[in-house]
Amino acid sequence: NAGVTQTPKFQVLKTGQSMTLQCAQDMNHEYMSWYRQDPGMGLRLIHYSVGAGITDQGEVPNGYNVSRSTTEDFPLRLLSAAPSQTSVYFCASSYLRTASSYNEQFFGPGTRLTVL
Amino acid sequence: DQQVKQNSPSLSVQEGRISILNCDYTNSMFDYFLWYKKYPAEGPTFLISISSIKDKNEDGRFTVFLNKSAKHLSLHIVPSQPGDSAVYFCAASAENSGGSNYKLTFGKGTLLTVNP
Numbered sequence: 001n002a003g004v005t006q007t008p009k010f011q012v013l014k015t016g017q018s019m020t021l022q023c024a025q026d027m028n029h030e031y032m033s034w035y036r037q038d039p040g041m042g043l044r045l046i047h048y049s050v051g052a053g054i055t056d057q058g059e060v061p062n063g064y065n066v067s068r069s070t071t072e073d074f075p076l077r078l079l080s081a082a083p084s085q086t087s088v089y090f091c092a093s094s095y096l097r098t099a100s101s102y103n104e105q106f107f108g109p110g111t112r113l114t115v116l
Numbered sequence: 117d118q119q120v121k122q123n124s125p126s127l128s129v130q131e132g133r134i135s136i137l138n139c140d141y142t143n144s145m146f147d148y149f150l151w152y153k154k155y156p157a158e159g160p161t162f163l164i165s166i167s168s169i170k171d172k173n174e175d176g177r178f179t180v181f182l183n184k185s186a187k188h189l190s191l192h193i194v195p196s197q198p199g200d201s202a203v204y205f206c207a208a209s210a211e212n213s214g215g216s217n218y219k220l221t222f223g224k225g226t227l228l229t230v231n232p
Contacts, residue, residue: 035222092159097218102150107161
């Protein structure tokens, strides 16, 4: 069981470049999400998905696109990178919550992105 | 508007003593609370959780207390060990009108340092 994997670990972009951060999980989790972590800001939700073909915006979605074509993969796309997107990005997944329980999210190791 | 607040950016304790990390929330719809631990260059890992129907949950050296009337929860680590040195995030989830909600709202984190 690899859990949640993210690639690449590090990336440097120039302003205006595009790229895709990859996220995959092998736990058959329905819920997947992307967060960014900035100093003094905690973890902020960018986009999330509750299943293949279903995505929605989180707290800070501007400048990012997502799609979910399979249960396993949830890539995050930066269409035109900006210095404000310099951050550490975490992907997380979990089973869906039921009315009587909450299933904790499992996080990947992160991608450290620098936009010059 | 910060719905989950961790007002202490850092905390330093001696090995063997108790560590108490605090978290306040404003959204009365939150009904499930979690603590995550994060080491540098790694993703957050789930530590312990508590449902709003309880006021205490214990797991080994870790205990979480919930005071709903004060909208306050705390994480106690007894005894503290140098390996506990990490950033601790408080997170909360609210059950929406549809009966389920998967999104987590995180605090900004508290850096715990346990000195040998």
